[in-house]
Each structure stands twice: as C-alpha cells, then as structure tokens.
Amino acid sequence: MKIIEEGVKYIEVVEAVEELIRRRGAELAFPVNVAVNSIAAHYTPAPGEKKRFQHGDLVKLDVGAHIDGCIGDTAATVEVGTSSWSGLVEASRQALYRAISFIKAGVSLGELGGVVERVIRSSGFQPIVNLTGHSIDVYKLHGGYSIPNYNNHNPLRVKEGLILAIEPFATNGGGTVASGGNSNIYRYLKTKIGLKPELQQMARSVERLRRGLPFSSRWFVKEIKGSVRDLRRMVSRGVLYSYPILVEEKGGMVSQWEHTIYVKENGVEVLTERTGAD
Structure with a gap:
C-alpha cells in the first residue's frame, strides 16, 4: 500500500x-x-x-x-x-x-x-x-x-x-x-410513510442502487445529489442506519x-x- x-x-x-x-x-x-x-x-x-x-x-x-x-x-x-x-x-x-x-x-x-x-x-x-x-x-x-x-x-x-x-x-x-462518532457510512433500512417527497425519492434511489449494501456520504452527495443534512434526517426517521466508528x-x-x-x-x-x- x-x-x-x-x-x-x-x-x-x-x-x-x-x-x-x-x-x-x-x-x-x-x-x-x-x-x-x-x-x-x-x-x-x-x-x-x-x-x-x-x-x-x-x-x-x-x-x-x-x-x-x-x-x-x-x-x-x-x-x-x-x-x-x-x-x-x-x-x-x-x-x-x-x-x-x-x-x-x-x-x-x-x-x-x-x-x-x-x-x-x-x-x-x-x-x-x-x-x-x-x-x-x-x-x-x-x-x-x-x-x-x-x-x-x-x-x-x-x-x-x-x-x-x-x-x-x-x-x-x-x-x-x-x-464512537459518525463514520460517514450508512445503510438503507426501509422507507417510511410520511417522509417528505424529496427524501422519499432519495431513499428509493439508495434502495435501488445499493440493494442493502453500505454507502458513504461522499457517494450520496455525488450520485444522489443529496446533502449530509438529508442523511441525518433520514437516519432520524429510521430510513437509514448510520454506522458508528x-x-x-x-x-x-x-x-x-x-x-x-x-x-x-x-x-x-x-x-x-x-x-x-x-
């Protein structure tokens, strides 16, 4: 290496x-x-x-x-x-x-x-x-x-x-x-009823593209065009799992x-x- x-x-x-x-x-x-x-x-x-x-x-x-x-x-x-x-x-x-x-x-x-x-x-x-x-x-x-x-x-x-x-x-x-703290690594869990439409669309894209495999905030920002704030909102709603360090x-x-x-x-x-x- x-x-x-x-x-x-x-x-x-x-x-x-x-x-x-x-x-x-x-x-x-x-x-x-x-x-x-x-x-x-x-x-x-x-x-x-x-x-x-x-x-x-x-x-x-x-x-x-x-x-x-x-x-x-x-x-x-x-x-x-x-x-x-x-x-x-x-x-x-x-x-x-x-x-x-x-x-x-x-x-x-x-x-x-x-x-x-x-x-x-x-x-x-x-x-x-x-x-x-x-x-x-x-x-x-x-x-x-x-x-x-x-x-x-x-x-x-x-x-x-x-x-x-x-x-x-x-x-x-x-x-x-x-x-420890936030690892910048996430995994899709499930879509929740009542999620805002823009977050719902992002969640569906993550589900389709990652098929349950973990992903990074870097990938989310670049490929899904979301923000770190969007990730936090979806974690708080139980849509995504945030891996701890x-x-x-x-x-x-x-x-x-x-x-x-x-x-x-x-x-x-x-x-x-x-x-x-x-």
Missing part, C-alpha cells in the same frame, strides 16, 4: 482505491474504510475531508468489491514511516493465515476462534473479542455466521460451500471496542488482516489473495 504515506489525504487514498475497483469492472460492496491507530473499523472520509496521514500512524485499509452481488472483503494494516508496531501488525496477519490453514468443513466456530486467539495472545497482544468475521451471501455482507476472534465455545460447524470473511483484530489495549475501549493501537475464503471439504480457496502484479 505505497499510496499510504505521510502527508497524503485519507480521501485521496480512498477514492483512488474505489476508482480502481470500478475500473476493474466491479462495484463497491461498501465504502473503502480507513481506520487509524485506535480506530478499529467503520470510518471513511466525509465529502471534502482534509485529514492527512501522519508519521507513525497505524492504518487499517478495509476494502470490499462485488460483481452482481458476489462479494470479496479484504483488509491489511500498514505503518506510516515507522516499524514501531510491526509485532502487532504481524500478530493479526499470522492469526489470519493460521486460521485459513485450519479451516475445513466440519470445524467449529469456537475452535476456529481459538486458533486466532492463541496466535494473538502468544504474540503478547489481545484479540478484540467483540469484533468478528462473518459469512457472506449474495448482496449481503454479513450472513448468518459470525467468526469469533477467541474461543467462545460455539459448537456451530463450518459447512462446505460457505463464503467466509476471516478478519482477526489484535490490540495492545483492553480487547474490546466501543461505539468502532474505537478500542482503552485507546490501544489496533491491527487487522482479512481475506474472503470459500470452504471446501478439506480446506479452503482464498478468493481475495493477490494473484498477479498490478
């Missing part, structure tokens, strides 16, 4: 990645997330945002693309100009690949979470226990399976044919996240790695692994 450098604006990186996805013939499954330092997940820049990466930042870039509703979800962590957190970065990366090598049809979710937990704890860090991986369905980013980052003793077993997003989060903090409860640094996999009888196929030069 060479584009993430000191002084570069968050929005420049996010929009470059989003444009690359579209140029390659796919669509966004969700806005590109950029989560810095103690922010674990759920942040994308607002329209015109000026925030820049700083020396020493620990940056999680979470990317989702889809073709006809078939979703790939992947994430990686980099440091800006330093290697102060290389152990933390490596803990979540190793946990991801150890989990991938462990998964096959019949493995329980608790056992899988235990693999992630052991790798992270043995590296001297904590897994974030209230963030999970997830199964993926067509046009549905979070399916019916939650993949824990610790052994929660869930006996539910992984089935052949499942699409799973495995995403270990590691921290030097307390091991849980809490809700998720922040490590004790202010700890957070790393994340993620791949989407297809479960086979005796292993997996990694669907989001890079296969060639860009």
